[in-house]
Amino acid sequence: MVDALPPRRSRPTMNDVAAHAGVSLKTVSRVVNGLDHVSTDKFERVTRSIEALGFRRNEYARQLRQGTTATIGLVLEDVADPFYSLLTRAVEDVAFERDHVVLAASSAEDPVRARALIELFGARGVDGLIIAPAGGIDVSFLRAELESGSSLVFVDRPVAGIDADTVLVDSREGARKGTEHLIRHGHRRIAFFGDDESVYTATERRAGYRAALEAAGIPFDDSLVHMTVPATAPVSEIVQRVLASADPPTAIFSGNNRWSVRLLRVLRGRSDDLAFLGFDDFELSDVLNPGITVIAQDASAVGRLAADLLFRRITGDTAPVQRVQLATALIERGSAERTGPFLDR
């Protein structure tokens, strides 16, 4: 036994507390974990030592021993997209209520990055994972993840071949409803803009659009349909071409909020006689002139539900896998109910 003590470690451990309080390691553990079988005397001594030393339990050590991490992972396209940022916030809130923390990451639409992130999270032994699966995601890999113990919930897009809870918005029905609304207002030439075919929601929405047309006896015209990721598309040129065609559309259906923003930006400079309806609401849609009519989806509800389902699994629920479809709401604001030059000065 040497006299000189080593300099205090950056974070005190339970051993330090035990030494300080003059009790055994186990007693400290009991106090920290709120267990009984500790005399009030020792309980107080330990409590005081914890205070004095500023002790906080090292979660990693606990987790290593216990095998649970009180952490969930969230992987989606891009937190900066309003739909996903709302969803993220809802997941965070549920996690916080349950004393879990959330590892969050954007896959940037890149399946390789998505996989890397999921692996990173998996190696940290997250209790569960909420994933908005990117197009080309590796299914067998996800299945392995599921089997190795972390629960999985998919949001926004389903993944075929994996038995996991899924929370979706009923895109097809929403798009059908929206298109029908335009038809009801006299439109028969309706252009459709959506993400490319690899994106589940894009094809679902197109299917809904098509279903509405067919129900109304309007022939589906492929030249009115444009499927590309708007971020990189030459939106202005596309719009120009469509509107200059022989039999131009009288209405536009935008398949998501990214497209809506880009389309509105282009349309603002023109004076075409158009109606407009967008899938997914966005901030200021009500401040534009005319207000933008949308099929709204509740991103918070998706996040909350997904998190609830996940925690149900984490806590051992073995009920059959669920696939929830959330309904959309048509919000009329003017842009789809009138005609006239669009967003003109």
Place this chain on the structure above:
Amino acid sequence: MVDALPPRRSRPTMNDVAAHAGVSLKTVSRVVNGLDHVSTDKFERVTRSIEALGFRRNEYARQLRQGTTATIGLVLEDVADPFYSLLTRAVEDVAFERDHVVLAASSAEDPVRARALIELFGARGVDGLIIAPAGGIDVSFLRAELESGSSLVFVDRPVAGIDADTVLVDSREGARKGTEHLIRHGHRRIAFFGDDESVYTATERRAGYRAALEAAGIPFDDSLVHMTVPATAPVSEIVQRVLASADPPTAIFSGNNRWSVRLLRVLRGRSDDLAFLGFDDFELSDVLNPGITVIAQDASAVGRLAADLLFRRITGDTAPVQRVQLATALIERGSAERTGPFLDR
């Protein structure tokens, strides 16, 4: 020694791999960590075993041993706020490049929740923390956090009394510039709307607004200044009262994007003769009619810079603490450069 083996554990460990490959634990560790001094023969055997067993290193065990977690924490007001969601995305990107994951959480403007989150993160031994400090945050607590080993970077708002890197936007100068712009366009009665006094950026922007007025010889009129959190404020009534006053403003300066959205929503229904300028850009500001002139701040740059600074600290940089002020940009779109009824149909 019993004959029957227990059923396979959910995740294989290095020991399992070692047994499978017929080598020692340490050899596996060497392979996993990409170290040399392993014969090609064994290297391949181990690699195959890893494949076969689907082994992935348990990060918690590694972290416990090494004392580093490859995790950073991010605590801000609300990920659903566009400014913060952009910032979050930037932080995620930097972290990903550096093989770190990010624990993200919204404090919901609640200092108690903020503290709880930081403690939760601290207990997980995050290597570093990026914090947008909520109004009443506990300074001594943060200081303890800093001393116990995690690096700290503040964003958006500084914290007095703690020696930590800080990345800010030059709010005061931005507001001064914006107000000056309005003055240059002939306005002398300019209303100011901002968050309440507890919010650093709000008072800074008000100070900039005031400085511009005074530089132009315009008396500061407190009845034109409104400091409240817009989420809960009766915006419509406030606006009505202000515009109905004896000497009403001819221009409005909105202190942040939350206020801008709410103000624009109210102004849309009215036909007042007003100019408008907002602090912080927002999506569709260019699609509105007139386009909204703003003082833009670069949220991504804030996030990127903060993350860079944090990683510099994490990797041992002991240079003096930095306080970075990012410049803002005036973007003219029409709303501040003209007069006439506002967003009128």
Place this chain on the structure above:
DNA sequence: GTGAAAGCGCTAACAG
């Protein structure tokens, strides 16, 4: 009530 000892899965230190 309390504590000693073992061990979670990994890496560091030191042999061979």
Place this chain on the structure above:
DNA sequence: CTGTTAGCGCTTTCAC
């Protein structure tokens, strides 16, 4: 080049 041993900070037996 390879393996053995110890130990990170905690929880879990299982004695006392």
